Amino acid sequence: MRPTHTPLTSTLLTPGEVATLFRVDPKTVTRWANAGKxxxxxxxxxxxxxxxxxxxxxxxxxPAPPRGA
Numbered sequence: 001m002r003p004t005h006t007p008l009t010s011t012l013l014t015p016g017e018v019a020t021l022f023r024v025d026p027k028t029v030t031r032w033a034n035a036g037k038x039x040x041x042x043x044x045x046x047x048x049x050x051x052x053x054x055x056x057x058x059x060x061x062x063p064a065p066p067r068g069a
Contacts, residue, residue: 012041012049021059 018038019026033040033048038058040048 011052013052013055015048015050018050018055021055022062 013021015026015029015033018029022029029038029050030048032038033050038050039054040050043049
């Protein structure tokens with residue numbers, strides 16, 4: 001049985017798009033990928049892409065900052 005989200009069936013996000021979602025710099029996203037904190041898929045040109053469903057799950061797990069912060 002195939003996994004429900006694979007790069008072949010899911011939308012892929014660029015490091016910039018992931019950075020926007022998490023409100024961090026794109027270089028931070030690259031560091032997370034290098035550290036193994038998030039999974040990156042490489043394009044034929046060598047660029048990183050991230051499976052949207054995985055990123056959305058991680059984003060949902062991040063606690064919201066306190067109001068007024």
